[in-house]
Amino acid sequence: MLPSTSQRVPDQTAAHVNEAIRQRTRGSVERAAAGGVPAIDRRLAELDAEWDVERTLEANAATAAATGAALALLVDRRFAVLPLVVGGFLLQHALQGWCPPLPVFRRLGFRTPTEIDEERAALKALRGDYRGVGGRTPGEMAADALAAARG
Numbered sequence: 001m002l003p004s005t006s007q008r009v010p011d012q013t014a015a016h017v018n019e020a021i022r023q024r025t026r027g028s029v030e031r032a033a034a035g036g037v038p039a040i041d042r043r044l045a046e047l048d049a050e051w052d053v054e055r056t057l058e059a060n061a062a063t064a065a066a067t068g069a070a071l072a073l074l075v076d077r078r079f080a081v082l083p084l085v086v087g088g089f090l091l092q093h094a095l096q097g098w099c100p101p102l103p104v105f106r107r108l109g110f111r112t113p114t115e116i117d118e119e120r121a122a123l124k125a126l127r128g129d130y131r132g133v134g135g136r137t138p139g140e141m142a143a144d145a146l147a148a149a150r151g
Helices: 015-049 053-074 077-096 102-107 113-127 138-150
Strands: none
Touching (some): 015 102, 015 113, 053 077, 053 102
């Protein structure tokens, strides 16, 4: 059975690394909370620019594959094996959530989109974005909740 999209990377990450990422996120939210709305707004802008682990892996794989293809064309055709290996590892990551550079990127602190979105939602809740959601018809509550989540 394949893991869920939101859990495949944390499932393949060492528990102490996941915990370090959670603690760093908590500290970030606490610092923003202490700084009030201006600090929350700054942190939300930083989150919009943060590269998640998926984007980082994609850029890494594209660079390795393109380098291998260029070397195969310009130096020696045996370098063509590099894009094949990179493609295989990228497929393994898509299915299982693991590939060789993942442990390194996670130790460097790269987070999943879900982990980043959790911090974003916590900051928006602190800022008060979710006030006024609920209490009427389900359709209106859903529209309000989606509008608040989109911030």
